[in-house]
Amino acid sequence: MNGHLHPITLAIARISDIFSKMGFDTVDGPELEDEWHNFDALNVPADHPARDMQDTFWIKDKKGLNKSGKEAGYVLRTHTSNMQIRTMEKYVADGKELPIAICCPGKVFRNEATDATHEAQFHQIEMLYVAKDASLSMMIGVIEKFFSEFFGTDLVIRLRSSYFPFVEPGNEVDMQCFKCKGDGCNICKQTGWIEIGGAGMVHPKVLEAGGINPNDYRGFAFGCGIDRMIMLKYGVEDVRLLYSGDLRVVNQF
Ligand SMILES: [Zn+2]
Numbered sequence: 276m277n278g279h280l281h282p283i284t285l286a287i288a289r290i291s292d293i294f295s296k297m298g299f300d301t302v303d304g305p306e307l308e309d310e311w312h313n314f315d316a317l318n319v320p321a322d323h324p325a326r327d328m329q330d331t332f333w334i335k336d337k338k339g340l341n342k343s344g345k346e347a348g349y350v351l352r353t354h355t356s357n358m359q360i361r362t363m364e365k366y367v368a369d370g371k372e373l374p375i376a377i378c379c380p381g382k383v384f385r386n387e388a389t390d391a392t393h394e395a396q397f398h399q400i401e402m403l404y405v406a407k408d409a410s411l412s413m414m415i416g417v418i419e420k421f422f423s424e425f426f427g428t429d430l431v432i433r434l435r436s437s438y439f440p441f442v443e444p445g446n447e448v449d450m451q452c453f454k455c456k457g458d459g460c461n462i463c464k465q466t467g468w469i470e471i472g473g474a475g476m477v478h479p480k481v482l483e484a485g486g487i488n489p490n491d492y493r494g495f496a497f498g499c500g501i502d503r504m505i506m507l508k509y510g511v512e513d514v515r516l517l518y519s520g521d522l523r524v525v526n527q528f
Contacts, residue, residue, distance in 0.1 A: 316484035351384035363485025374406035405494035442475025472499025
């Protein structure tokens with residue numbers, strides 16, 4: 276045997292396949308991103324703590340201009356949400372017809388100490404749908420189908436109100452525990468639910484930043500960590516194992 280795909284590569288292929296069957300294209304884009312696509316266009320205010328040096332890897336000595344001609348910096352993207360903006364821009368530039376239905380799995384970076392559940396580099400999956408008829412109930416349907424397919428059993432989700440600058444309303448997404456289905460077990464800490472991601476209706480300012488008229492179109496978006504999904508599904512207890520290159524880990528997948 277000459278080689279073996281890494282569990283993250285396998286998970287990304289599986290995720291793309293699940294979304295593809297629901298009519299979503301897989302897209303990817305730059306990991307080195309300008310401040311506008313990573314923050315401003317996503318309605319993240321200039322004084323938001325996420326922009327802090329503590330949370331974000333800023334690139335020294337690389338400056339560009341943002342859309343208003345102001346000098347702006349570059350970052351290692353802190354989320355895959357930059358692809359929401361880049362995809363909308365591309366649709367508008369190419370004159371492509373909506374709806375937009377994409378998923379974007381990819382690497383993201385946070386300037387934080389590593390431990391069993393945190394890595395400075397990890398993987399996210401982003402989903403974006405923009406159409407005249409986009410609704411919260413469609414969003415729930417797509418997310419439930421996604422988790423059900425990935426974890427191999429029919430699952431429901433529940434939404435808890437939360438704040439993310441790029442969605443309104445915004446929600447934390449909890450997934451029904453795939454192991455106990457709600458009875459309570461060690462995976463879900465006896466609650467029956469697992470906190471798994473964030474979602475919401477795309478903020479009108481974000482549609483506008485992507486060149487789409489929020490009076491005509493609505494969107495929903497969802498994001499969650501791929502590493503965490505793998506850890507949950509296969510019982511991996513330390514995220515660092517996924518990045519160690521240890522073949523005793525990799526060969527189990
Ligand atoms: Zn459980």
